[in-house]
Every structure is written in C-alpha cells, then in structure tokens.
Amino acid sequence: MIHIRLRQLAIRLSKLNPHPHCDVLLEQYATEGNLAAEWLSIMDGLEGCKVADLGAGNGILGIGANLLGAEKVWLIECDEEVAKTAEKNCEGFSQVEVLLHQITDGLPLEIKPQTIIMNPPWGTQKKGADRPFLLAAMHSSANLIHLMHSSKSTHIAAMAEEEGWNAEVRMEAEFRLPAKYSHHTSRSSTTAVKCWRLWRR
Numbered sequence: 001m002i003h004i005r006l007r008q009l010a011i012r013l014s015k016l017n018p019h020p021h022c023d024v025l026l027e028q029y030a031t032e033g034n035l036a037a038e039w040l041s042i043m044d045g046l047e048g049c050k051v052a053d054l055g056a057g058n059g060i061l062g063i064g065a066n067l068l069g070a071e072k073v074w075l076i077e078c079d080e081e082v083a084k085t086a087e088k089n090c091e092g093f094s095q096v097e098v099l100l101h102q103i104t105d106g107l108p109l110e111i112k113p114q115t116i117i118m119n120p121p122w123g124t125q126k127k128g129a130d131r132p133f134l135l136a137a138m139h140s141s142a143n144l145i146h147l148m149h150s151s152k153s154t155h156i157a158a159m160a161e162e163e164g165w166n167a168e169v170r171m172e173a174e175f176r177l178p179a180k181y182s183h184h185t186s187r188s189s190t191t192a193v194k195c196w197r198l199w200r201r
C-alpha cells in the first residue's frame with residue numbers, strides 16, 4: 001500500500017511546471033495542487049491499476065495517481081505545447097506516458113485503462129464541449145470514472161444512466177479561476193465544482 005501524506009502530495013503536485021497557456025475555447029483551467037491532492041486522496045481504482053487522464057493539461061492528476069500507486073498512467077492531451085509541459089513534468093516517472101490525441105476520436109486504441117480521471121471542459125464557453133470526453137470514458141475499457149465538473153451541471157447523472165453507469169458525488173469544492181481570460185474582471189475568482197464517481201452497472 002502506498003503511503004503519502006495529503007500535504008506531501010499537494011506540495012509535490014504544486015511544484016510541477018504549470019499549464020503553459022489557457023485557450024478560452026478549450027476551457028483550459030488548471031487544477032491547483034491542493035485541490036488535486038484532496039480529490040485524488042478519496043479516489044479508488046488507482047493503486048495497482050492502469051489509469052488514463054483525459055485532457056491531462058500539465059499532468060497533475062495523472063502524476064498524482066502514479067504517486068498514489070497507479071501501475072501505469074496515460075496522460076492524454078490534444079494541445080501540443082501543453083503536452084510538452086506534461087512530458088517535462090513526467091521526467092522521473094517511468095510509468096507515466098504522454099499521448100497527443102484528440103478525445104473527439106475516442107481513446108487511443110492501444111490503451112486499455114481500468115480507471116479514468118478527468119477535469120474536462122465544462123461546456124461554459126462551448127455547449128456540449130464535455131460530451132466527447134464523457135462518451136470516450138464511458139465507451140472505454142474502464143469500469144471506474146472520476147470526474148470533476150461545474151456544480152451547475154445537471155446532466156451528469158442522467159447521461160451516466162443512459163450509458164449504463166451509476167453516478168454519485170463524492171466531493172464538493174471551490175475551484176480557483178485565475179483572471180487569464182478577457183471576460184474575467186477580477187484578479188481571480190472561484191467557482192463551485194462537484195467531483196463525481198461513476199461506475200458501470
């Protein structure tokens with residue numbers, strides 16, 4: 001069993017190279033180390049498992065999963081510059097691999113994850129932007145999905161039910177949004193999020 005304290009995990013994740021830029025259309029909001037560590041600490045399906053992190057950004061969630069004992073982790077990212085940052089962060093993590101891939105095409109055929117973790121676009125800027133991520137995860141080999149989404153979203157449970165999955169909210173938190181986009185008027189703000197656990201029926 002892997003033993004790493006929550007504070008140690010948060011510190012290690014906070015020291016990773018940050019997301020290099022934010023694309024408003026891709027809704028590239030970076031998950032902070034403290035929140036990532038808190039969420040990862042309540043996840044099952046990590047230790048000894050094969051894990052895919054969809055829309056991985058700088059790799060914070062997938063690397064955290066590896067620190068908590070995941071046997072193999074794939075960081076799947078469509079932005080080439082962001083993927084390069086993730087690769088730098090993966091140095092020293094031999095079980096973590098970065099794959100440049102568009103989720104709209106489903107998951108790469110060569111990977112067979114048991115667990116999927118993701119903080120996908122929430123569809124705030126482009127309605128339905130989260131749908132390809134949700135479908136890719138639900139139609140994959142995984143039996144367990146850990147998902148962070150806006151607390152305003154009302155479709156998660158219904159979509160899970162339609163696709164043959166159960167869904168429950170495991171954690172609620174505040175997600176900090178730095179003022180990197182032109183429509184943000186303050187230096188930073190927060191938005192409420194829910195962390196879901198989905199499992200096959």
